[in-house]
Amino acid sequence: MRDNKTVLITGGAGFIGSHTCKFLLGRDRCVVSVDNFSDNYSPEYKRENIKCVQRAAGSANNRFESFEGDIRDAVFLDGVFRETRPDIVIHLAACAGVRSSVLNPGLYADVNVNGTVNILECMKNHGIGKLLFASSSSVYGNNAKLPFCESDPADRPLSPYAATKRAGELICHTYHHLYDINIACLRFFTVYGPGQRPDLAIYRFTESVLKGKPIPFYGDGSSERDYTFIEDIIDGIWRAAIWADNGEKRFDVFNLGGSAAVTLSETVAAIESEAGVGAVLDFKPQQPWEVYKTSADISHSKAVLGYNPGTEFKKGIKAFVDWYKRSRL
Numbered sequence: 001m002r003d004n005k006t007v008l009i010t011g012g013a014g015f016i017g018s019h020t021c022k023f024l025l026g027r028d029r030c031v032v033s034v035d036n037f038s039d040n041y042s043p044e045y046k047r048e049n050i051k052c053v054q055r056a057a058g059s060a061n062n063r064f065e066s067f068e069g070d071i072r073d074a075v076f077l078d079g080v081f082r083e084t085r086p087d088i089v090i091h092l093a094a095c096a097g098v099r100s101s102v103l104n105p106g107l108y109a110d111v112n113v114n115g116t117v118n119i120l121e122c123m124k125n126h127g128i129g130k131l132l133f134a135s136s137s138s139v140y141g142n143n144a145k146l147p148f149c150e151s152d153p154a155d156r157p158l159s160p161y162a163a164t165k166r167a168g169e170l171i172c173h174t175y176h177h178l179y180d181i182n183i184a185c186l187r188f189f190t191v192y193g194p195g196q197r198p199d200l201a202i203y204r205f206t207e208s209v210l211k212g213k214p215i216p217f218y219g220d221g222s223s224e225r226d227y228t229f230i231e232d233i234i235d236g237i238w239r240a241a242i243w244a245d246n247g248e249k250r251f252d253v254f255n256l257g258g259s260a261a262v263t264l265s266e267t268v269a270a271i272e273s274e275a276g277v278g279a280v281l282d283f284k285p286q287q288p289w290e291v292y293k294t295s296a297d298i299s300h301s302k303a304v305l306g307y308n309p310g311t312e313f314k315k316g317i318k319a320f321v322d323w324y325k326r327s328r329l
């Protein structure tokens with residue numbers, strides 16, 4: 001991606017979004033964030049994220065602009081596109097999280113599907129030709145074959161969240177087909193690291209261990225997650241942005257995983273070891289909306305994007321626990 005390009009990031013105040021903003025400012029890009037500071041978790045954390053991005057912009061603060069608004073508001077969105085004329089859009093805003101999608105399926109469909117259509121409409125109307133769409137490993141459901149490959153079927157989602165992410169990929173393809181928008185759908189595999197969303201397991205486990213509260217422990221501990229450290233995800237996003245920017249009529253789907261699956265028991269043990277405190281487990285049945293195992297085949301992302309995640313799980317957990325102690329205790 002050439003210098004001086006303007007990148008519009010939806011969900012720029014969130015976990016992955018704020019890291020992406022900081023990274024791109026460090027690469028001398030102009031960055032525009034769109035976020036409604038939704039209350040899926042503390043909006044204060046998100047405002048703090050934006051302040052942190054502003055600090056990262058430093059004296060180059062004319063290269064960063066934050067717009068507060070809802071991607072479901074087509075008029076607001078049209079105004080942002082008109083004013084900022086982005087070269088590329090990284091669409092991360094969403095209702096994220098599997099568990100709460102079971103309780104709020106309508107909200108998830110509205111934000112994740114209708115909101116995505118609004119973004120695509122703005123791209124069409126303003127002639128913007130490059131988009132990265134944040135999809136999820138959850139689209140694979142309980143795929144019998146491991147690791148998950150982009151060519152595997154993704155038509156048996158287990159949660160409303162997964163279904164909306166798959167719907168987002170499909171509507172992205174339609175806009176690519178009709179309007180020649182270059183689109184990379186990035187299937188993120190459980191992202192963790194400093195600033196992580198509080199509803200995710202590593203955050204909840206660390207909080208419980210450090211505060212001496214029981215950890216809700218689902219199933220027998222053998223379920224697996226392919227965890228991806230935030231810096232590896234940002235590297236994948238950057239590579240996908242370059243890919244989308246350099247070529248014509250491109251549409252593809254990429255797994256962005258950490259390429260090493262870790263069991264639930266191993267996850268808790270790694271946090272205990274780093275925190276220096278033993279966990280109290282509160283055993284609960286496996287949840288029907290949770291995928292049992294996730295594992296990413298990243299050979300396609302390696303071959304096409306040069307993606308090569310390098311963060312060891314132990315090292316990533318240390319970075320997370322250190323950050324949690326500094327920022328949340």
Ligand SMILES: NC(=O)c1ccc[n+]([C@@H]2O[C@H](COP(=O)([O-])OP(=O)(O)OC[C@H]3O[C@@H](n4cnc5c(N)ncnc54)[C@H](O)[C@@H]3O)[C@@H](O)[C@H]2O)c1
Pocket residue numbers: 010011012013014015016017034035036037038039040046069070071072091092093094095096097111115134135136137187188189190191192197
């Ligand atoms: N974190 C992960 O492990 C993971 C895994 C797979 C996919 N993803 C996807 O990556 C993206 C970013 O995830 P995250 O973990 O950073 O989540 P996050 O909740 O921290 O960030 C999402 C941001 O979107 C904003 N948002 C929500 N609804 C909005 C709306 N209607 N209008 C404008 N902004 C809105 C939120 O306020 C939030 O700041 C999401 O699309 C998520 O589904 C994340």
